[in-house]
Amino acid sequence: MKNRSTARRSPKKSPLGPSQTFVIDGLTHEAKGVARSQGKVVFVEGALPGETVTAQITKFGRRFDEAKLTEVLQESDSRVTPACEHFHSCGGCSFQHLTNSSQLSAKSDWLKGQMRRVFPQGLLESLTDTPLEYRRRARISVDHKSQALKLGFREKNSNSIISIDQCLVLTRGLQAIFSSLKQELQGSELIKSLGHIELLEDTKGVSVLLRLTEDVVDPVKENLGKWAQDEQVHLYWQAPKESKASVAREHMRHYDLDGLRLYYHPQDFIQVNAPMNEKMVAQALGWLQPNQNDVILDLFCGVGNFSLPLAKRAKSVVGVEVQDSMVQAAQYNADINKLTNLSFVAADLSKPVSKKLSAEKVTKVLLDPPRSGAYEFLQSIIKLKPKQILYVSCSASTLARDAEYLVENGYKVLRVGLMDMFPQTSHVETMMLLQKSSKSKGK
Numbered sequence: 075m076k077n078r079s080t081a082r083r084s085p086k087k088s089p090l091g092p093s094q095t096f097v098i099d100g101l102t103h104e105a106k107g108v109a110r111s112q113g114k115v116v117f118v119e120g121a122l123p124g125e126t127v128t129a130q131i132t133k134f135g136r137r138f139d140e141a142k143l144t145e146v147l148q149e150s151d152s153r154v155t156p157a158c159e160h161f162h163s164c165g166g167c168s169f170q171h172l173t174n175s176s177q178l179s180a181k182s183d184w185l186k187g188q189m190r191r192v193f194p195q196g197l198l199e200s201l202t203d204t205p206l207e208y209r210r211r212a213r214i215s216v217d218h219k220s221q222a223l224k225l226g227f228r229e230k231n232s233n234s235i236i237s238i239d240q241c242l243v244l245t246r247g248l249q250a251i252f253s254s255l256k257q258e259l260q261g262s263e264l265i266k267s268l269g270h271i272e273l274l275e276d277t278k279g280v281s282v283l284l285r286l287t288e289d290v291v292d293p294v295k296e297n298l299g300k301w302a303q304d305e306q307v308h309l310y311w312q313a314p315k316e317s318k319a320s321v322a323r324e325h326m327r328h329y330d331l332d333g334l335r336l337y338y339h340p341q342d343f344i345q346v347n348a349p350m351n352e353k354m355v356a357q358a359l360g361w362l363q364p365n366q367n368d369v370i371l372d373l374f375c376g377v378g379n380f381s382l383p384l385a386k387r388a389k390s391v392v393g394v395e396v397q398d399s400m401v402q403a404a405q406y407n408a409d410i411n412k413l414t415n416l417s418f419v420a421a422d423l424s425k426p427v428s429k430k431l432s433a434e435k436v437t438k439v440l441l442d443p444p445r446s447g448a449y450e451f452l453q454s455i456i457k458l459k460p461k462q463i464l465y466v467s468c469s470a471s472t473l474a475r476d477a478e479y480l481v482e483n484g485y486k487v488l489r490v491g492l493m494d495m496f497p498q499t500s501h502v503e504t505m506m507l508l509q510k511s512s513k514s515k516g517k
């Protein structure tokens with residue numbers, strides 16, 4: 075089976091051209107306005123459909139050019155003043171100049187386009203929650219090149235770090251800790267030994283992980299320890315040679331979901347938007363309708379975010395995950411929540427899995443792969459002949475590719491839902507329910 079590529083070639087860099095006027099008639103999913111000039115497409119960052127703007131070409135390409143917005147001559151009704159003062163320079167958000175409803179319709183139009191082959195007539199459902207203060211995890215970069223302390227995020231279209239004072243998509247708890255930490259680190263010796271900082275907020279509280287690039291003497295650590303005590307924050311230190319911080323069982327993090335408690339290492343994957351995660355898991359349960367006859371495979375299961383809620387309702391669940399440590403955390407979560415119909419397997423799903431994943435016939439499969447999708451494992455899923463497949467995806471293009479393969483192999487797309495897990499950014503989370511069509515029984 076050949077992996078079908080979804081990549082697009084970028085145009086070559088060129089010096090700025092003269093300012094030109096463009097009429098914008100579309101929007102890419104990365105929030106670039108689309109214009110046409112002398113038969114060629116031009117992407118204008120920051121411009122919106124319906125607007126007339128002036129912009130300078132920054133990159134000339136064979137198929138399309140890219141331009142930098144200089145002035146909006148005629149403004150769209152969907153344009154708003156970005157809530158965050160860093161929006162124009164920070165690479166974290168791309169949609170803050172659009173009203174929330176226009177962001178959602180732009181994402182929805184884009185998703186419909188991606189789904190046109192597998193769900194041509196289908197009505198897209200959508201799940202939303204608060205547009206700001208939703209991120210419970212952030213990775214803060216540290217700039218060592220500048221004299222003044224620079225803690226922040228990557229600049230738009232660049233690798234440079236810009237200093238951030240307040241990030242409005244972070245939970246309130248993380249916003250407060252970020253500014254307090256920034257103050258605390260002013261003039262601290264620690265800065266020169268810091269790779270990056272990870273902020274995290276969950277049911278247990280707020281924590282700060284410091285990735286060290288060189289060893290630090292105890293008094294320096296103790297100073298920050300005092301700050302952490304005052305702020306009631308848990309500190310984790312990742313030593314220079316560690317690929318993951320060493321964390322004792324009692325210092326594992328946890329979050330609550332569906333009446334369950336899920337433990338995880340502070341550097342394990344968890345869904346970053348807690349309210350949306352609750353809604354997403356509830357929707358997955360509503361669409362998949364697990365019942366006492368169901369044997370369910372939860373692929374790319376992490377620490378059991380879907381597996382445990384499914385196991386509360388199904389006959390049995392098997393979770394599969396590549397990282398051994400997450401498999402152990404997932405098994406611990408099953409045990410501590412007293413779920414005995416749930417087991418976990420460590421396996422790399424980008425390769426054929428030699429072991430049998432379930433002793434019983436699998437009736438339903440849930441999969442939630444990383445951005446690259448699950449193309450390599452689709453054949454194995456088809457062989458299991460599940461009645462239903464629920465695909466959760468953070469990349470609509472790989473989802474569309476994988477869904478096409480499943481449709482070619484006897485599945486029908488019943489429902490597609492957009493989940494606005496990352497408001498203000500161009501990222502879209504999607505859920506798709508597929509059912510084995512009755513015609514494909516022999517396959």
Ligand SMILES: C[S@@+](CC[C@H](N)C(=O)[O-])C[C@H]1O[C@@H](n2cnc3c(N)ncnc32)[C@H](O)[C@@H]1O
Pocket residue numbers: 343344345374375376377378379380394395396397400421422423424442443444
């Ligand atoms: C998008 S996360 C979803 C995790 C979980 N379903 C959740 O909701 O928290 C994808 C997960 O797939 C795992 N993963 C990535 N590549 C994998 C592979 N090749 N085989 C199995 N698991 C993989 C990651 O470690 C991560 O836990």
Ligand code: SF4
Pocket residue numbers: 158159160161164165166167227238240241242243244498
């Ligand atoms: S990621 Fe944070 S700092 Fe950056 S633009 Fe978005 S809200 Fe502002």
